[in-house]
Amino acid sequence: MTTAPSARLQVDIWSDIACPWCYVGKRRFEQALAKFPQRGEVDVVWHSFELDPAAQSHASLNMRDILAKKYGRSQEQAQQMLDSMTQTADAEGLTYHFDRLQVANTFQAHQLLHLAAEHGRQAALKERLLHAHFSEGLNVDDPETLITLAAEVGLDSALIRRALEQQTYAEAVRQDEAQAQRYGIQGVPFFVLDGTYGVSGAQSPETLLNALQQTWSERHPLQLIGVGSDSSAAGLCDDGSCTVPAPRDQN
Template identity: 35%
Template sequence: MKIEIWSDVMCPFCYIGKRNFEKALEQFADKEHIEVVWKSFQLDASIPEIANESQEEYLVRRKGMSQNQVKDMLKNVSQMAEQAGLHYNLDQAVMVNSRKAHHFIQFAKTKNLANEAEERLFQAFFIEGENIADIETLLRIGKDIGLDEKELSSVFTDRKYTDLMNKDIQEAQHIGVNGVPFFVFDRKYAVSGAQPPQAFLETITQSFAEWRKLNPEVKLEIKQGQSCSTDGTCD
């Protein structure tokens, strides 16, 4: 069964939601039958690729809140992250456009490394204070998770990955996604936001039970005889 997750690596609730979802999935008995598909989403495509303000300054301007209100909001977010087992350093966050990071994720998807890409980019942005619009930084992260550096270096100027990112964003708009994280279960149920693990587990359980009825597991009674296998063994 497919679970699709729309996310932006600059969204603090997306990392928290990822961790809570993972805790739920770990408790699910049939997790080997779950396919997780990461989808791109940009909360603010207007952010420049060169940082010119802190996260606090950005939120004061973007949300029209006072500095004290933003400080309180960031403190609450950090406390929520701690409950999920994440130690945010939001004062170190480098506010840059996430476009290149989404190109990185789209390429990682072609190598079955999307989850690893999401995890490392979240870690880089929220914990390590890395610049996720810097190509050298992204190449280093890519190497860390097993991506080919030469292949990855061409991704950031390849229109193909811009199109894949935009396709995800347009798809999100089509199904009514207004904010992230947004989790879609078998295109029947959705969970919006960084819900607690139990909420995810309940939705996984319900959607999988319905999916299994339509996709019953095939169990054959096999009478063994002499045969050859794909590894070249014949007996």
């Protein structure tokens, strides 16, 4: 027996909690989805991506110093980068506080997102983690902080603690990252629509909406029913619709 393909459209999003553009991209995608007529038929799945798997959590590290060292910029240039990112976030209704941000390894947080997905709370936890990191300056690598944040979105504290202690979802994170490599993803956010189309970066809501519309139309092509092949009726309205006759040759 052949199983009919699902009528729903799945959007897989690779992103990192420590990525400022990922939070902006999330907001822009939400704006696009809100304008998409078939938004109720869209399933969004968040996937793990670590921009710096070797990152060491350290509350005293300064983002300006990190950027200056990473990109070979002066302190002033690094601060300008942070200010520009803050303004971009502000335009999307987000508040970034880089002055209080705690540099953190995100591997444990990604594990909890897989746990949350199994309980229908992934989207809520994704939002909570991003806000905690960029707006509140919380350490998203600290187990107790993670337990508190996950409990706030409805997950059981004992279940969360056990998952972290046993590294229950570590392999799931690695599988996401392996899939990202197979897709050739080198930066995030990265959107994969219906397993067919990829959109890289925090594109505008208009670009993301167009991607949704194109993917949906290709999965649900318009089929005309009861239309004959006789072209002699061009310009007539005898079949429930009016057609435009081809222009006559004036020569």
